[in-house]
Amino acid sequence: MSGRVKDTGNTVGRSRGRADTARRRSAVAWVVAGAIPLAFLTVFFAWPVATLIGRGFTTDGALDLSGFAEVFARPRTWRIIRLTLAQALLGTALAVLLGLPGAYVLYRRTFRGRALVRAFVTVPFVLPTVVVGVAFRSLLTEGGPLGFLHLDGTFTAIVLALVFFNYTVVVRTVGGLWERLDPRTEQAARALGAPPWRAFLTVTLPALTPAIVSAASVVFLFCATAFGVVMVLGGTRYGTIETEIWIQTTQFLDLRTAAVLSVVQLVVVGVSLALFSRARARRERALDLQGRPTDEQTAQRLRLWNRRRPGGDLLPTVVTSAVVIVLLALPLGNLLVRSLRTPDGWSLGNYTALGTTGGDNALTVTVWEAAANSLRIAVDATVLAVVMGTLVALVVSRRPRNPLGRRAVWWLDAVFMLPLGVSAVTVGFGFLITLNHPPLDLRSSAVLIPIAQAVVAIPLVVRTVLPVLRAIDPHLREAAGVLGAAPWRVLLTVDGPFLIRSLGLAIGFAFAVSLGEFGATSFLSRPDRPTLPVVIFRLIGRPGPENYGMALAASVVLAVLTATIMGVAERLRREGTGEF
């Protein structure tokens, strides 16, 4: 009898020891998994950016804040800050105002062709900024379809292009939540005597607020750090902190001013990010309360007329149609049409010219060569971003038992959002001043651009994969464990299938971001190996209808390339994947 008891005790002791070892081993594995991307981010993001900031604060190794005083004493600085904030606020407000009816029509109502419109609305977001700039310019320029509005080179044109860009963000973020709101809450309000508009204001809008705030912060972030669009549309009169950093560095060679401006931008971005993360926390809390209504309950048929009177759907439908046709379709259609027009009439001349280096040898390589460059770089950048981003998402999706681990996971999540906010120009500029001398001299290395683009794309990969992993019911992992799966097999058999589903979209995002990346690339690309956006920007800066025509054709090529990749990725997406 006593022997049996002792025996049992031994077994328990031994298995506890084994469990401890296993737990330790798995903890070590997770720490390593987190350390790899963290090291990457430290070397290729934190270090360059920190060095850059250091430039703003020090002169010859001593603390020196005179740079700030000097930069802030210039009226030009204040004008740039004012312009940056004004266009970001206006762009955000307009995007939200127009995006709300869009979210309603596209996510709360069904109609024939909804899937098509939804897909089309996504296109602008993935379009390279340079392409958007070129598209708006060809629309608004003298002699363009909307030339009579005289908006070319105006502040309005920039804001409109920003809204074009970010409309999708609002529609998708808000629509994603709206789709899941139980319509019966609003019906309860209606039954309690609230007319439709009051039910919307008092019940639906408060429920949507977290998503709206979240979308607005992201849009604000994108607008405040807009580069390509402003570079193409703003000319010399309008700029943002972002373009100013570029101008100070490349035109005036004033690295100190550029560094100070980078710090200013970091502050602006930091505040927005803080708001963003708070809004996200609230959003997750708000969603806990919702059940999952069925499609039948949430998506009703679009009804413009109700017993021959204008129905509640009329206004949002009109607004959304106007936005989709005038703001989204017109610039893109116009870009396509114009790319087919040459001085000798309609022809594919602009496209055949892509095999040349442009009028007066505007370029050092042909556009097709640049496109091949872009694709090669995009493959490298995508591999880097997806590997790093997935590691981060896997680590961050864990829920460690001890508070230390939980805090570490929280920090890792927050830290990897930073590149989303720190402007690409700052990253490129930082690379330029840190990675061009020992210990790490990558100046002439072909990996520099892919690394910079990967830094920009990692947050998007994380934000695409993480929600999917977080949505896995922890009980599922526990069930697998109880059924005898070792931790690595749980990861493989439970997380794996979810991960793979979201990976298609993540790859698409990373690829599209890399193809269109202009901010960092414009600093880092070498004249003999430019990417497509760089070439387009150079072409529109050169005189001659031939170069302009080539820029249009190249923009179409780039747009089609990104849209195709996103289209394929989108097909792999499942309902409710990702945040954008």
Added chain:
Amino acid sequence: MSGLSVAGAVVTYAGTTAVADVDLDVAVGEVVALLGPSGCGKSSLLRAVAGLEPLTAGRVAWDGADLRDVPVHRRGFGLMFQDGQLFAHRDVAGNVAYGLEMARIPAAERRDRVDELLELVGLAGYQRRPVATLSGGEQQRVALARSLAPRPRLLLLDEPLSALDRSLRERLASDLHDILRRAGTTSLYVTHDHDEAFTVADRVAVMRAGELVQLGSPAELWAAPADADVAAFLGYRVVPARDGGRLGLGPQALEVVGVVAGDSVDGAVADDAGGPDDRAAADDAGASAEAPRSAGDGRLTGRVTAVGFSRGRTTVTVDLPDWGEQRAVAAGIAAIGAGDLVRLRLDPAGVVEL
């Protein structure tokens, strides 16, 4: 005609008919339950009355006035859902006051009414509580208070207790009965639970496949179900009768009166169960014990296949020759086990002919 009057109501969804030609009147102050299995169209009918679903044909009227062109928020009807649908961004008082705000009731009056209703539903003092901190039962009480606050002409309740666990459901059903009577609220109550319908309602309308099959008071319905399906839905077990018709066995229709142990019935048990009837049954069993059989005079013998315990009483599952496995109450019989041959009594009061 005062109160609610539904005539020839038809509701269709994308070609399928959810409600087919239903007539129903609810008098002022009356509580009528719409009872039926899920998918029978009861919720669609309720939503049509609320104005959330358009009628394909027929009409819904209040006090004789057609409501066709009256939008949801002008009907003056209250609506309560299965899962409360409380406004998460408002506290308890804010939720209850919502309808009063829509009716532009002054703040002071609103406060009094909120206090009064929270008192009525048994949540006095809960005014400032965030709704997320409430239990499921408390949330439903708040939802009820919210629906009652603007004094609706008609209260529509859509499976208000279905999301709760059983004991809570039973308690809240009887609370609901009292609260609705005290508030004097005309109500239409949708449920798939017959016990709940019988507890809460004055009259019960049984629906099946979009049609109204039977309408009557709980007692009427229970005494004379319209057909076998209704009987089965109300909780009767439908079995073949000897005359070729069918019988509905109520939950207490079968009672074990004694265990047949070998050739004799356990006398002590039979004595305990008491009654001359049992004595006679025991004698009968002694005559031919072995084979289970049904007797013509309402006495049966069957083999116990399982013993259970439910609501404080021993219940057994007995395999009967013509009726298959049936449940029976075994009150006061201690030693009973699977495999025992038992003698049963059929209580005529618990049986309906169909």
